Amino acid sequence: MKAMILAAGRGARMAPLTDACPKPLLPLAGKPLIVHHIEKLVAAGITDIVINHAWLGEKIERALGDGSSFGCCIQYSGEVEALETAGGVYQALPLLGDEPFLLVNGDVWTDWGYERALSIELAPSDLGFLWLVDNPDHNPNGDFGLTNDGLVLSQPDTTGYTFSGMSLLRPELWQGFIAGAHPLAPMLRSAMTHQQIRGEHMQARWVDVGTPQRLYDLEQLLLAEATR
DSSP: OOEEEOOOOOGGGTTTTTTOOGGGSSSEETEEHHHHHHHHHHHHOOEEEEEEEOOTTHHHHOOOOOGGGSSSSSEEEEOOOOOHHHHHHHHHHHOOSOOOOOEETTTTEEOOOOOGGGOOOOOEEEOOEEEEOOOTSSSSTTTEEEESSSSSEOOOOOOOEEEEEEEOOOOOOOOOOOOOOOOOOHHHHHHHHHTTEEEEOOOSEEEEESSSSHHHHHHHHHHHHTTT
């Protein structure tokens, strides 16, 4: 299985930290945020990784290289202007191949075991599998619903959850896609109306590292745990 880490966003909410440093390279407990993902992917046995980038992308390539120092192979999909999630993945599809791939939002942190993705078998009609988390304070209403049998619903209901940014997707989800800057959520919701997206509740700690305060709070937590 291949994985793609989304790393093309400007990270405007993280300014001024991201004025001269791409968001994926912001330090977290002694290593860049994106390296936390890379190390966990490699530990799970997922060593073919694609990374897209736009803002200060050359710094990402210089910092990570070809991945050999992490025990993996990294390929890059550079974007002149950020193409949003769906557009960025579409441009990278030639690097991802024809099989389902793990898509990782680069600006989240989790202690979830990435090897879980390797155990998911998509049904022939399924276009994707999403991992959902309990709603954080900054997204109290959630993104999607989840039935008892694992069907993801396009709108939250009484069992609404927040999308973790971790998903297993088939390239066929992009069938008929028109190149350009497009978000992923509308594509997922369209597939949900045809009952083609399944998922599960992620049993792990998870943080959307979307603001300097969240980054600081998470770092203090991880550093405190490291000294115990």
